[in-house]
Each structure stands twice: as structure tokens, then as C-alpha cells.
Amino acid sequence: MIVVIKAGTPEVEISRVCDELSTWGLTPEKIVGKHKVVVGLVGETAELDPYRIEEISPFIESVLRVEQPFKRASREYRHNEPSEVMIPTPNGDVYIGEHHPIVVTAGPCSVENEEMIVATALHAKKMGAKFLRGGAYKPRTSPYSFQGHGESALSLLAAAREASGLGIITEVMDTPDIDKIAEVADVLQIGARNMQNFSLLKQIGKQTKPVLLKRGMAATIDDWLMAAEYIMASGNAQVILCERGIRTFDSKYTRNVLDISSIPVLRRLTHLPIMIDPSHGTGWAHFVPKMALAAIAAGTDSLMIEVHPNPKKALSDGPQSLTFEQFGELMDQVKHMAAVVGRGEREPAMA
Numbered sequence: 146m147i148v149v150i151k152a153g154t155p156e157v158e159i160s161r162v163c164d165e166l167s168t169w170g171l172t173p174e175k176i177v178g179k180h181k182v183v184v185g186l187v188g189e190t191a192e193l194d195p196y197r198i199e200e201i202s203p204f205i206e207s208v209l210r211v212e213q214p215f216k217r218a219s220r221e222y223r224h225n226e227p228s229e230v231m232i233p234t235p236n237g238d239v240y241i242g243e244h245h246p247i248v249v250t251a252g253p254c255s256v257e258n259e260e261m262i263v264a265t266a267l268h269a270k271k272m273g274a275k276f277l278r279g280g281a282y283k284p285r286t287s288p289y290s291f292q293g294h295g296e297s298a299l300s301l302l303a304a305a306r307e308a309s310g311l312g313i314i315t316e317v318m319d320t321p322d323i324d325k326i327a328e329v330a331d332v333l334q335i336g337a338r339n340m341q342n343f344s345l346l347k348q349i350g351k352q353t354k355p356v357l358l359k360r361g362m363a364a365t366i367d368d369w370l371m372a373a374e375y376i377m378a379s380g381n382a383q384v385i386l387c388e389r390g391i392r393t394f395d396s397k398y399t400r401n402v403l404d405i406s407s408i409p410v411l412r413r414l415t416h417l418p419i420m421i422d423p424s425h426g427t428g429w430a431h432f433v434p435k436m437a438l439a440a441i442a443a444g445t446d447s448l449m450i451e452v453h454p455n456p457k458k459a460l461s462d463g464p465q466s467l468t469f470e471q472f473g474e475l476m477d478q479v480k481h482m483a484a485v486v487g488r489g490e491r492e493p494a495m496a
């Protein structure tokens with residue numbers, strides 16, 4: 146349920162409404178949007194009569210039911226206003242959300258050594274990316290495949306952050322690793338394979354860094370939004386949803402099927418920001434640029450692109466990684482497409 150507060154209502158009156166609703170055994174959450182303040186209500190609201198709530202205060206405009214099972218993640222919960230995630234990085238605060246320029250995250254699948262991760266970070270920065278991606282802990286299909294360098298790769302990510310000023314996005318696979326990864330990462334990634342690891346979701350929701358939640362390869366959009374709900378219900382509302390391709394009957398030409406239609410669907414269902422990963426989505430470097438541009442045209446807020454100094458020698462995901470040169474070309478196209486849809490970098494205002 147949400148309580149829509151009238152414009153211009155004094156703070157003290159909003160607090161009074163929240164205090165009263167707390168005494169009813171509900172958890173009120175004040176959400177300040179660009180146009181409205183709403184109070185989200187979580188708890189046993191099924192039997193509650195909205196008119197009884199409206200009677201609490203003359204400052205209440207309306208009381209609406211949230212019909213979706215994912216309450217906090219639903220678009221209704223913010224009265225149709227998109228949320229944004231703000232991430233402080235050494236190069237400045239980066240916003241990901243519907244009213245902001247397209248943000249690009251780039252980097253290798255795995256952190257292999259200091260030289261390659263720093264070189265990739267510097268190139269990504271030069272081309273306009275805002276985040277460096279790279280796995281220290283790698284979820285691999287085969288136990289015999291390279292599993293990532295683990296903890297020692299975290300200090301290499303820290304070195305790349307320092308050299309480039311880019312924010313770091315890296316995956317957490319296991320609950321005991323959360324704190325040490327959060328010391329280095331600006332955004333914690335939950336990978337496709339862990340999207341429904343509920344104990345991990347609950348723990349990641351208890352820490353304060355933003356979370357990139359990848360869609361499970363066989364997850365419906367409702368499953369995915371319920372996974373986001375787990376994180377939000379544990380206290381962390383800074384969730385970005387990342388579509389990375391789903392499994393279908395046809396895996397002959399692409400590794401996964403990138404569900405571009407999830408973008409407008411998510412827009413309708415949720416206020417959360419969206420990222421698209423065409424690298425895992427297609428599995429082939431050749432297809433990545435077209436799908437990246439299609440994702441911008443369809444309304445994504447951000448992209449995740451795998452880039453490697455020498456994809457042929459990559460320890461993981463080489464075939465889907467762009468070379469530096471290919472990434473530079475793609476970034477030129479991204480800038481054009483972003484401008485076409487009104488999501489280009491804003492020019493600094495003239496003095």
C-alpha cells in the first residue's frame with residue numbers, strides 16, 4: 146500500500162502519519178520523489194481499509210494498493226517515479242537511472258593480472274566508461290575451468306580503481322566474502338547463477354553498497370523482481386537490474402537470448418534502474434555492438450561490456466570480449482545512439 150502525501154505538507158505532519166501507522170504494526174517508509182512524497186507501507190495490509198488510513202490526516206491525498214507481489218520494487222511503490230542509484234567514484238558521483246545519461250561499465254570477465262586490469266581500466270576510462278568490471282571470484286560451469294584469483298585479485302581491482310578513477314563492479318558469490326569485496330567494490334554484483342540464492346540476497350541487502358542483480362538464466366521477470374525484493378526487504382533499496390540473456394531452445398548461434406523486450410516490460414513494472422549485458426547475452430564479440438545499440442534504443446539506463454586487451458588469450462569469456470579497438474568504436478556509436486534517445490552526456494553549462 147502507498148500513502149500519497151499532498152504537495153507542500155510540512156515534515157512534521159508526514160512524521161505524524163508515519164508514527165501513527167507504526168502503531169498499527171506497519172512499517173512506513175518515506176519516499177521523497179521529484180514530484181511527490183509517498184509513504185510506502187509494508188506489512189499486513191490485505192485487510193486494511195484505505196479509507197481508515199485517509200482519515201488519519203488531512204495531509205493525505207490518497208491511499209493506493211500495490212497490486213504486485215514485489216512491493217518495494219514495484220513502480221507503484223514510488224507512485225510511478227523512477228528511482229536512481231548514485232554511486233560515488235574517485236572520478237565523481239555517477240547516477241544510473243531513467244533521467245540520466247547512459248552509463249557504460251567495461252572490463253574483462255576475470256581479473257587476470259595487474260598489467261591487464263590496469264591497462265583495461267585506463268582504456269575504458271579514456272573511451273568514456275564510468276565503471277570497470279572484472280571478476281575476482283568466478284562462477285564457472287566446470288570445476289576445472291579458471292575460478293578467478295579470489296582475494297588476491299581484489300587488490301588488483303583496487304590498483305585499477307586508483308589508476309583510472311573508475312568505480313569497480315565485481316561479483317560476490319559467497320556470503321563470507323561480502324565484507325572484503327565491499328571494501329574494494331563500488332557496486333556488488335550478484336551473478337545470474339546466484340539470483341535466487343536467498344541467503345546471499347538477504348545478506349547483501351544488509352550492507353550499504355549498491356547491488357547489481359543479474360537475471361538468472363532461467364528466471365522469469367517476476368522471479369527476478371522478487372529477488373530484488375529480497376535485497377530491498379533486507380534494507381538496501383539501491384538495486385540495479387541487469388539483463389544478461391536467458392536460455393531458450395535455440396543456442397546454436399548465440400550463447401543466450403538477450404531479452405531486449407525486458408527493458409520496456411521492466412519500465413512498466415518497476416522503478417529500478419536497468420543495465421544490459423550484451424556480452425553474456427550473445428556470447429560473441431561480433432554481435433555485441435548491435436545489441437548494445439538496440440538496448441539503448443529500447444530504453445536501457447546502462448550497459449555492461451566485456452573488454453580484454455587480448456581476447457584470444459583470455460582466461461574466460463574470450464569469444465565474447467571486445468578488443469580495445471572494437472570497444473573504442475562501440476563507444477563512438479553508443480554516444481551517437483545515446484544522443485538520439487536524449488540520454489547523452491550533458492555538456493557542462495557555459496559560464
Ligand SMILES: O=C[C@H](O)[C@H](O)COP(=O)(O)O
Pocket residue numbers: 254283284285286287290425461462
Ligand atoms: O562471466 C564469466 C562467467 O564465469 C562465465 O561466463 C561462465 O561461463 P562458463 O564457466 O560456462 O564458461
Ligand SMILES: C=C(OP(=O)(O)O)C(=O)O
Pocket residue numbers: 254280284316335336337338359389425
Ligand atoms: C558471471 C558473469 O555473468 P553472469 O552471472 O551473467 O553469467 C559476469 O558478469 O562475470
